[in-house]
Amino acid sequence: MIKAFLLGIRSGLRLWRIGLLAYLLQFLVAFAFGMQVFSVLDSGIGDSLMLDRLGKGFDYSVVYDFLNYNGGAYATLIGQLKWVLIGYFLASTFINGGILKAICDDRLSVTAFFHGGISIFLPFLGMGLFFLLCTLVWSIIIWVPFFSSVFWMLRNLPSEKVLFIFLFLLILLYALGLVVLFSWSVLARIKYLRAGFSVIQSIWRGLRSYFRNLFSITGLVLLFGVVQLLVTAFYWNLDQPGLGSSLGILLSVFILQQVFVIFRVFWRMMVYSGVLGYAKDLTAIQNNDQPLNDSDSSN
Secondary structure, three states: OHHHHHHHHHHHHHOHHHHHHHHHHHHHHHHHHHHHHHHHHHHHHOOOOHHHHHHOOOOHHHHHHHHHHOHHHHHHHHHHHHHHHHHHHHHHHHHHHHHHHHHHHOOOOHHHHHHHHHHOHHHHHHHHHHHHHHHHHHHHHHHHHHHHHHHHHHHHOOOHHHHHHHHHHHHHHHHHHHHHHHHHHHHHHHHHHHHOOOHHHHHHHHHHHHHHOHHHHHHHHHHHHHHHHHHHHHHHHHOOOOOOOOHHHHHHHHHHHHHHHHHHHHHHHHHHHHHHHHHHHOOOOOOOOOHHHOOOOOO
């Protein structure tokens, strides 16, 4: 597991050209959709004092006033947000497909990235929708019962401390479920690229491969997760609100945010490379279908 972790870091850094390209594409997509959202907000509150109040920090009263006096702009914003999410999902599918295809084929060129993103876009889109549905179902299973009974627990539990402990454990369980879904999705995509299965077969065999190496794969992904948590905590500590509004400070905050976004792109490539390296080390994903200690070779 440690070997795969270190291999993932080295391989992710080796793909720096593709990482920077993926960041640039993400930035352009986010900028395009962000300008649309900004135009809606500007038409609704651009001539009011709300923006000045927001400049001093987040203010719930601004949101309340916006919803009450700018209902039309709010409805337009929700409509725009729907297309923003769809566009982001499609762009993310293309970018992740290009990254993973380049890693699996060990081709580090920009051409390989674009070719991979285009050639496997539809299969990866289907996988993405499936795992998005799984995430939605998992979220409903965890959070709907909790929020349905939270007021009952507040009235009947001996203290709020019990509720907070329960919420903390629930968050850990939810996060662990997301780790499982993420690991499964990566293995399923690697199955599709390395073994040539159909989308449905790749999803199923990826699940089997994950459970046959449950602790190793989960530990590997959690190890990468700890790295991201540490970097995120460091970023939040630096990006403190209320530092002023001068051009130099705003530019510094913008650069810091972009560095963090770039790190997340490279982190994703490191995870992909680490999981793939672990699979290769075990002769796990081959054309004869021996995924991560799978003993069956039927297809």
